[in-house]
Amino acid sequence: MTIGKCVNSLMVVLLALIPVQSQGEIIPVETRSNALVLEVNNQKDVTVAYLGKKLSDPSEYAQIARQYRQAGDYTGLYQSAYTPAGSRNLLEPAIAVTHADGNTSLDLRCVSHTIKAVDDNVSLLTIQLKDPVYPFEVTLFYKSYAKEDVIEQWSEIRHQETGNVTLHQFASANLNLKADAFWLTHFHGDWAKEMQPEETRLTHGIKTLDTKLGTRTNLFQPSVFMLSLDQPASEDHGTVLFGGLAWSGNFRIDLEMDPQDNLRILAGMNHYASDYSLPANQTFSTPPFWFVVSHHGQGEASRKLHAWARDYKLLDGNGQRLTLLNNWEATYFNFDEKKLFELFKDTRKLGVDLFLLDDGWFANKYPRNNDKAGLGDWQPNRKKLPNGVASLVKEATTNGVKFGIWVEPEMVNPKSELYETHPDWVIRQPNRPEHYFRNQLVLDLSNPEVQDFVFNVVNRLFGENPDLAYIKFDCNAVIYNAYSAHLNKQSHLYIEYVRGLYHVLKRLRDEYPVVPMMLCSGGGGRVDYAALQYFTEFWPSDNTDPLERIFMQWEYAYFYPAISMSCHVTNWGRQSIKFKTDVAMQGKLGFDIVISELGDKDLAFCQDAVKNYNDLKDVIWHGDQYRLVDPKHHAMAAAMTVNDTKTRAVMFNYLVNTRYDQKSRTPITLKGLDPAKKYTVKEINLYPGTRSRITSSQPYSGDFLMTVGLNPQLDSSRQSVVLVVTAL
Numbered sequence: 001m002t003i004g005k006c007v008n009s010l011m012v013v014l015l016a017l018i019p020v021q022s023q024g025e026i027i028p029v030e031t032r033s034n035a036l037v038l039e040v041n042n043q044k045d046v047t048v049a050y051l052g053k054k055l056s057d058p059s060e061y062a063q064i065a066r067q068y069r070q071a072g073d074y075t076g077l078y079q080s081a082y083t084p085a086g087s088r089n090l091l092e093p094a095i096a097v098t099h100a101d102g103n104t105s106l107d108l109r110c111v112s113h114t115i116k117a118v119d120d121n122v123s124l125l126t127i128q129l130k131d132p133v134y135p136f137e138v139t140l141f142y143k144s145y146a147k148e149d150v151i152e153q154w155s156e157i158r159h160q161e162t163g164n165v166t167l168h169q170f171a172s173a174n175l176n177l178k179a180d181a182f183w184l185t186h187f188h189g190d191w192a193k194e195m196q197p198e199e200t201r202l203t204h205g206i207k208t209l210d211t212k213l214g215t216r217t218n219l220f221q222p223s224v225f226m227l228s229l230d231q232p233a234s235e236d237h238g239t240v241l242f243g244g245l246a247w248s249g250n251f252r253i254d255l256e257m258d259p260q261d262n263l264r265i266l267a268g269m270n271h272y273a274s275d276y277s278l279p280a281n282q283t284f285s286t287p288p289f290w291f292v293v294s295h296h297g298q299g300e301a302s303r304k305l306h307a308w309a310r311d312y313k314l315l316d317g318n319g320q321r322l323t324l325l326n327n328w329e330a331t332y333f334n335f336d337e338k339k340l341f342e343l344f345k346d347t348r349k350l351g352v353d354l355f356l357l358d359d360g361w362f363a364n365k366y367p368r369n370n371d372k373a374g375l376g377d378w379q380p381n382r383k384k385l386p387n388g389v390a391s392l393v394k395e396a397t398t399n400g401v402k403f404g405i406w407v408e409p410e411m412v413n414p415k416s417e418l419y420e421t422h423p424d425w426v427i428r429q430p431n432r433p434e435h436y437f438r439n440q441l442v443l444d445l446s447n448p449e450v451q452d453f454v455f456n457v458v459n460r461l462f463g464e465n466p467d468l469a470y471i472k473f474d475c476n477a478v479i480y481n482a483y484s485a486h487l488n489k490q491s492h493l494y495i496e497y498v499r500g501l502y503h504v505l506k507r508l509r510d511e512y513p514v515v516p517m518m519l520c521s522g523g524g525g526r527v528d529y530a531a532l533q534y535f536t537e538f539w540p541s542d543n544t545d546p547l548e549r550i551f552m553q554w555e556y557a558y559f560y561p562a563i564s565m566s567c568h569v570t571n572w573g574r575q576s577i578k579f580k581t582d583v584a585m586q587g588k589l590g591f592d593i594v595i596s597e598l599g600d601k602d603l604a605f606c607q608d609a610v611k612n613y614n615d616l617k618d619v620i621w622h623g624d625q626y627r628l629v630d631p632k633h634h635a636m637a638a639a640m641t642v643n644d645t646k647t648r649a650v651m652f653n654y655l656v657n658t659r660y661d662q663k664s665r666t667p668i669t670l671k672g673l674d675p676a677k678k679y680t681v682k683e684i685n686l687y688p689g690t691r692s693r694i695t696s697s698q699p700y701s702g703d704f705l706m707t708v709g710l711n712p713q714l715d716s717s718r719q720s721v722v723l724v725v726t727a728l
């Protein structure tokens with residue numbers, strides 16, 4: 001057995017071999033606050049002995065097991081770190097296979113483990129498991145991020161049998177938790193209704209969060225969830241685990257309360273319709289399941305996760321973003337060069353950085369004048385754009401704004417030249433009628449030719465327009481009639497599709513490492529920490545009604561930092577332009593309205609708001625977020641973001657219930673400030689002609705603001721209030 005080199009004393013991730021009463025070995029994976037403790041017994045089974053607060057003396061992890069007097073374990077595997085099917089197991093397996101000789105049993109014993117310090121903060125534990133009978137191996141990976149208390153887990157599967165082994169189940173992670181009760185918060189949705197939370201106490205048996213949609217996989221349910229231990233966690237109290245799978249395809253998370261009342265979590269790619277035939281000596285890699293544990297509620301869990309996302313996952317997570325004017329809702333498919341030239345002027349007038357041209361700019365034989373035709377034919381439409389995209393980029397630049405463009409390269413309308421030329425590139429059953437989602441079908445990204453095509457849609461745009469500054473990468477259909485003309489094994493399609501997608505995205509990022517790209521999928525159908533490695537931001541929902549967005553952004557923000565969330569001011573909702581802009585300023589600000597139709601005051605307000613946003617974007621994008629008043633339980637919503645030196649913060653307040661006499665009756669206590677510092681509070685984004693009710697000259701201590709609080713003076717005449725808190 002090999003052990004990685006010990007690292008310096010600051011290194012909080014620790015791996016050691018600690019004898020367990022001569023029974024086996026203890027392998028603790030420690031982060032700053034927590035420990036995931038694995039145990040290898042005499043038979044070399046690896047189990048999860050503990051997941052919880054870190055102990056100051058790691059040798060005491062060996063004493064944990066004997067403190068439990070739960071029901072017997074008939075298998076010795078209830079707590080397996082990677083439960084193999086077909087031998088002793090009686091519960092949901094992490095892995096199930098049929099060997100090359102047709103045998104369906106699997107046993108996995110530890111042969112070695114290693115630890116590698118990736119850097120001062122990150123450490124990688126690798127555990128090698130082997131079947132004692134078959135030449136079949138699994139490697140378990142635990143990558144721990146000490147400061148952020150995040151652990152990523154995944155597995156690699158390999159064998160040297162004579163013939164292929166069929167993998168029926170192939171989890172990334174298999175965890176085990178102990179608590180008096182488990183409360184699960186998960187999310188459901190549909191188009192324009194993304195991220196609707198539900199909380200439930202888990203009972204015995206299995207609760208499954210999964211998707212079988214193939215693409216746009218979050219449409220009904222994302223893989224992200226929260227699990228509270230003992231009792232439902234609140235913003236600042238309770239032990240809570242946030243988890244999710246870094247995978248843009250079908251996922252499956254099983255939460256199984258076992259006969260001992262412990263909770264097993266099995267997370268990975270969905271094995272639905274996905275038996276995988278693995279040749280000898282090839283490695284089958286599963287995607288990372290990430291999780292963070294906080295003992296101080298959901299707020300701390302999300303701040304740790306945001307920090308991790310910005311530092312390690314989201315592309316350019318600590319960088320800058322572009323504010324923009326989008327023309328989707330302003331014009332839909334109805335535009336031409338002349339109209340766009342006018343919109344460039346509006347972009348400039350508004351003061352944002354970039355104009356984003358949306359759907360409808362392409363296809364000639366079947367022009368893209370609505371969503372029924374043209375998808376797949378990525379040549380500029382000659383009628384609308386006689387001088388191509390190049391002239392748009394040039395004219396935008398002349399107007400002092402950048403230019404970005406929408407693509408949806410994974411998809412095809414049957415009414416397109418692409419479909420006529422390459423019917424074999426389309427995912428569809430050869431002997432069944434086609435079934436459409438938004439009048440379109442999905443291209444077969446398992447096929448390398450299709451990968452090249454998709455890559456080249458974007459590559460050509462950049463090649464022809466080196467100044468292109470932004471891409472909105474959309475994906476509007478799910479997979480029906482899953483069948484690939486390219487693959488021999490149809491059950492590989494769902495997995496190979498996603499691998500093909502990542503292959504394309506990686507190629508794009510190798511060529512264009514820094515260009516900002518928005519991950520969009522008919523709204524929030526696709527967002528996860530695998531895709532976000534290639535994207536700077538995502539589109540949470542086509543529903544931009546600001547009242548809906550207050551709720552939706554609230555839920556997304558548990559898992560994704562503000563810098564990654566595109567929030568646009570649009571015509572959805574009947575609220576004032578101020579209310580809409582205030583809500584959109586909580587994420588990455590954009591507009592999708594007809595600027596030329598704005599009244600003078602509305603325009604002046606927007607221009608001022610863009611200036612305010614530019615002044616505050618460093619705090620909004622890179623600061624720590626604190627939720628103050630939850631709109632699910634109150635007539636108001638309030639949240640704030642504080643910079644790392646605690647010298648500047650921005651607080652967003654909204655009235656979400658406009659019934660008679662609703663108002664902020666009591667002060668809202670702020671969070672994350674320095675109690676010893678003195679601050680002023682100034683209201684910004686004032687609509688022209690209105691006066692603030694907040695006295696900006698009054699200094700308050702951080703202590704006062706966080707103990708007594710401040711009343712934003714919300715009422716029916718002031719339904720949204722943005723406050724900037726500045727240290728004196």
Ligand code: GLA
Pocket residue numbers: 328358359371406474476520521522523539541542
């Ligand atoms: C999807 C996107 C929208 C817009 C349209 C264009 O619905 O979510 O923002 O780009 O496609 O067809």
